[in-house]
Amino acid sequence: xxxxxxxxxxxxxxxxxxxxxxxxxxxxxxxxxxxxxxxxxxxxxxxxxxxxxxxxxxxxxxxxxxxxxxxxxxxxxxxxxxxxxxxxxxxxxxxxxxxxxxxxxxxxxxxxxx
Amino acid sequence: xxxxxxxxxxxxxxxxxxxxxxxxxxxxxxxxxxxxxxxxxxxxxxxxxxxxxxxxxxxxxxxxxxxxxxxxxxxxxxxxxxxxxxxxxxxxxxxxxxxxxxxxxxxxxxxxx
Numbered sequence: 001x002x003x004x005x006x007x008x009x010x011x012x013x014x015x016x017x018x019x020x021x022x023x024x025x026x027x028x029x030x031x032x033x034x035x036x037x038x039x040x041x042x043x044x045x046x047x048x049x050x051x052x053x054x055x056x057x058x059x060x061x062x063x064x065x066x067x068x069x070x071x072x073x074x075x076x077x078x079x080x081x082x083x084x085x086x087x088x089x090x091x092x093x094x095x096x097x098x099x100x101x102x103x104x105x106x107x108x109x110x111x112x113x114x
Numbered sequence: 115x116x117x118x119x120x121x122x123x124x125x126x127x128x129x130x131x132x133x134x135x136x137x138x139x140x141x142x143x144x145x146x147x148x149x150x151x152x153x154x155x156x157x158x159x160x161x162x163x164x165x166x167x168x169x170x171x172x173x174x175x176x177x178x179x180x181x182x183x184x185x186x187x188x189x190x191x192x193x194x195x196x197x198x199x200x201x202x203x204x205x206x207x208x209x210x211x212x213x214x215x216x217x218x219x220x221x222x223x224x225x226x227x
Contacts, residue, residue: 004157043158043204043217056214091157099213100146105157 002026004106006092012112018080021109024073025094033103034067034077035091043091048099049075055099082113116141118207120218128226133177133192135221137205140186146208147188148215149179153201161203164188175199200225 005024013019025032033048047057052069060067064083069075079086089108095101121136139145149161162173169181179190188205205218 042219045214048214093158099215100208102148102160102163103215105150105159107157110155 004092004094004104006090006106006109008109009107010110010112012114013082014114015083016081017113018078019082019086019111019113021077021090021092021111023075023077023092023106025075025092026104027073028096029094029104030072030097031095031099031101031103032069032075033093033095033099034075035093035105037089037091037108038087046077050098082111084113087111087113116145116207116209116216118205118216118218120203120205120221122221123219124222124224126224126226127195129197130194133190133195133199133223135190135203135205135223137188137190137218138186139188139205139207141207147179147181148206148208149173149177149188149190150204150206150217151201152204152220158204161190195223195225197225197227199223 007022031050034046035043037043046059047067049069067077089110091105091108093103093105095103117140119138147164150158151161152158161177162171164171164181172178177192179188181188202220202222204220206215
């Protein structure tokens with residue numbers, strides 16, 4: 001099993017640009033999670049999906065952030081327009097079923113907004 | 115509401131000596147508790163998970179944790195530290211009504227030769 005796959009691994013962009021992060025969950029997993037990790041705030045859940053449907057997006061910082069899951073094997077997290085304070089490591093995770101099941105994390109995308 | 119507190123932000127041990135990483139939780143319900151490890155520039159990996167089956171939980175790489183309801187604690191231990199154990203460790207509680215994971219702030223484990 002390839003595990004959770006994220007791309008890109010690193011992204012450097014300028015303020016105001018659109019950023020799209022991608023995630024492929026483990027095959028057969030029905031739940032997908034997006035997290036953000038910063039020194040100041042630690043690990044925060046942004047949004048999670050069950051069976052491709054967003055269940056809880058209360059962690060999404062603001063309207064500049066959006067996430068989609070068009071099918072069971074792909075999800076995107078988009079930031080438009082990006083700001084320097086969005087700089088962080090963004091992790092995608094998946095689980096077989098639900099948020100309380102063991103979550104398997106991808107390697108993360110390190111985002112730097114200049 | 116559930117919460118988790120990792121009592122030490124940084125722990126330093128010598129190779130071959132025991133490891134103790136402390137975690138206290140707050141939960142209105144019987145919680146699910148986890149320990150995850152994050153090596154530098156890597157994603158998080160599950161070490162172990164408690165789900166009320168047994169209070170002493172054994173995980174990977176020789177780690178174990180004991181659930182103590184009376185003390186609301188879930189401390190992580192290992193009898194003998196190895197250099198490869200140097201990493202960030204997160205204690206996590208699962209919210210019983212939403213199921214969402216709530217992460218502690220992390221404990222950095224340093225292992226000295």
